[in-house]
Amino acid sequence: MPTVSMTVNGKPVTGEVDSRTLLVQFLRETLRMTGTHVGCDTSQCGCCVVHIDGDAVKSCTTLALSCEGAKVTTIEGLANGDQLHPMQEAFRENHGLQCGFCTPGMIMTAVELVGRKGHNLDEKTIREELEGNLCRCTGYHNIVKAIAAGAQAMGAKA
Amino acid sequence: MYAFNYHKPATVAEAATLAGKHADGKLLAGGMTLLPTMKQRLASPSDIIDLSKLGDLRGIEVKDGVVTIKALTRHVTVANSAEVKKAIPALAELAGMIGDPAVRNRGTIGGSVANNDPAADYPAACLALGATIHTNKRSIPADDFFVGLFETALGEGEIITSISFPVPDKANYQKFRNPASRYAIVGVFVAKKGADVSVAVTGAGDSGVFRQKDFEAALKSNFSAAALDGKSQSAAGLNSDIHADAEYRAHLIGVMAKRAVAAAK
Ligand SMILES: Cc1cc2nc3c(=O)[nH]c(=O)nc-3n(C[C@H](O)[C@H](O)[C@H](O)COP(=O)(O)OP(=O)(O)OC[C@H]3O[C@@H](n4cnc5c(N)ncnc54)[C@H](O)[C@@H]3O)c2cc1C
Ligand code: FES
Ligand code: FES
Numbered sequence: 001m002p003t004v005s006m007t008v009n010g011k012p013v014t015g016e017v018d019s020r021t022l023l024v025q026f027l028r029e030t031l032r033m034t035g036t037h038v039g040c041d042t043s044q045c046g047c048c049v050v051h052i053d054g055d056a057v058k059s060c061t062t063l064a065l066s067c068e069g070a071k072v073t074t075i076e077g078l079a080n081g082d083q084l085h086p087m088q089e090a091f092r093e094n095h096g097l098q099c100g101f102c103t104p105g106m107i108m109t110a111v112e113l114v115g116r117k118g119h120n121l122d123e124k125t126i127r128e129e130l131e132g133n134l135c136r137c138t139g140y141h142n143i144v145k146a147i148a149a150g151a152q153a154m155g156a157k158a
Numbered sequence: 159m160y161a162f163n164y165h166k167p168a169t170v171a172e173a174a175t176l177a178g179k180h181a182d183g184k185l186l187a188g189g190m191t192l193l194p195t196m197k198q199r200l201a202s203p204s205d206i207i208d209l210s211k212l213g214d215l216r217g218i219e220v221k222d223g224v225v226t227i228k229a230l231t232r233h234v235t236v237a238n239s240a241e242v243k244k245a246i247p248a249l250a251e252l253a254g255m256i257g258d259p260a261v262r263n264r265g266t267i268g269g270s271v272a273n274n275d276p277a278a279d280y281p282a283a284c285l286a287l288g289a290t291i292h293t294n295k296r297s298i299p300a301d302d303f304f305v306g307l308f309e310t311a312l313g314e315g316e317i318i319t320s321i322s323f324p325v326p327d328k329a330n331y332q333k334f335r336n337p338a339s340r341y342a343i344v345g346v347f348v349a350k351k352g353a354d355v356s357v358a359v360t361g362a363g364d365s366g367v368f369r370q371k372d373f374e375a376a377l378k379s380n381f382s383a384a385a386l387d388g389k390s391q392s393a394a395g396l397n398s399d400i401h402a403d404a405e406y407r408a409h410l411i412g413v414m415a416k417r418a419v420a421a422a423k
Contacts, residue, residue, distance in 0.1 A: 002164065009404070012173070018161070019161065019162055019163065019164040020159045020160075020161060022164070022193075041197065042194060042197070042198075043190065043193075043194045043261070044338075044339075045348070046258070046260060049260055054261060055234075055263040056260050056263060057260050057263050057264050058260045058261075058264075061189055061190060061193045061194060061264070062189060062193070062264070063186075063189065063193070063208070064205075065164050065166070065208070066166075066186070066208055066210055068166070098253060103289070109259065109260070112259075112261070129259055131257075131258035131340065132257065132258025132259060132260045133258075149333075
């Protein structure tokens with residue numbers, strides 16, 4: 001079986017994979033990092049979003065082997081020990097989740113969005129940018145609020 | 159997904175050799191179409207030839223009134239490119255309307271054009287702007303490239319290397335998107351260059367993207383939305399599906415074309 005090496009949340013990892021192994025399977029099944037979720041497996045829902053070299057991508061639609069040498073960040077890589085990342089904290093504070101299934105993808109998408117569009121995000125921008133992230137519970141309202149607040153908090157911290 | 163052998167060539171020549179050797183193989187670019195198709199077992203390539211290491215297939219150049227975009231350039235790069243925004247703003251806007259941010263972070267122009275999905279956006283831009291599709295073997299005018307549903311003039315294992323778009327005087331793209339899939343139910347790209355006007359329609363035709371020659375003729379003599387008053391698109395040859403029937407799509411083509419003409423810049 002081929003092997004693949006990449007950096008996940010700052011740690012170098014290597015694993016044997018089938019050529020078909022998706023990045024999300026490598027993360028969840030080989031590395032046992034189950035924070036990244038599979039909601040649809042058809043590239044629609046965004047539950048599986050992680051960062052590859054800083055870009056938010058759907059890990060259910062990426063081959064593990066394509067990530068050779070890449071720097072991958074998952075939801076597990078955001079917090080600093082017990083201290084939540086400001087975007088995670090904002091989701092908690094604003095009640096931006098109910099069941100929490102979509103939350104890892106929402107947060108990874110939101111963090112990349114702040115990197116691209118800055119700390120002052122209006123509602124329209126946030127809603128447009130969440131086009132690829134589906135939530136079955138919240139109705140989005142508090143997610144949008146959480147992202148706006150999280151973006152501000154990330155700016156205050158920097 | 160069925161099993162396959164994985165290759166990651168370092169040069170276009172090596173990719174072409176691999177593609178030639180494995181007749182049932184497939185090139186992999188962003189994977190945003192190919193991987194979902196393989197997961198549904200609608201495609202079962204024997205070999206995957208991953209183009210992601212081919213750095214010389216990325217990049218955008220604007221020279222002598224032509225915008226050339228290399229095949230592996232991602233949608234996000236085109237959408238944000240200051241050069242594209244300046245030369246052909248409609249093209250940058252189109253790239254920014256594809257799918258969602260994560261899809262735009264992976265999906266490539268070459269993959270989109272090679273795939274020729276009847277609801278994809280780039281094929282409309284290629285036709286309306288009179289683009290040329292360059293491959294490792296030859297250069298193909300857009301008018302000869304898009305052959306039918308998911309069908310192009312590409313030969314077995316032929317690799318798109320870049321696409322060049324002559325800069326128009328004015329252009330605009332209007333998309334009526336399916337809110338669930340984000341693909342076009344109808345998309346109309348209008349471009350004016352000198353006395354020439356092109357109108358390309360995606361999302362609607364039962365054999366893929368096409369040019370609306372009646373609209374083009376009317377707009378050549380008078381480039382204004384009013385010139386399309388009384389012109390109508392026939393529903394014959396248009397798709398009917400659960401999202402929209404052919405009559406509705408025909409109507410939308412007229413509406414989107416007028417909006418595109420009015421917004422062209
Ligand atoms: C949720 C979602 C929403 C989407 N919404 C839209 C939308 O609104 N509008 C739209 O236009 N598209 C949309 N897409 C499709 C997206 O734009 C894809 O990126 C694109 O169609 C294919 O590009 P790719 O680089 O991902 O190609 P891949 O999936 O890697 O390849 C697609 C096909 O092209 C071939 N190919 C790839 N590169 C080359 C090359 N250089 N030379 C020859 N052949 C090549 C492959 O062999 C394969 O057959 C969406 C996709 C998803 C998952
Ligand atoms: S699980 Fe990847 S997009 Fe839904
Ligand atoms: S909180 Fe349940 S899916 Fe979003």
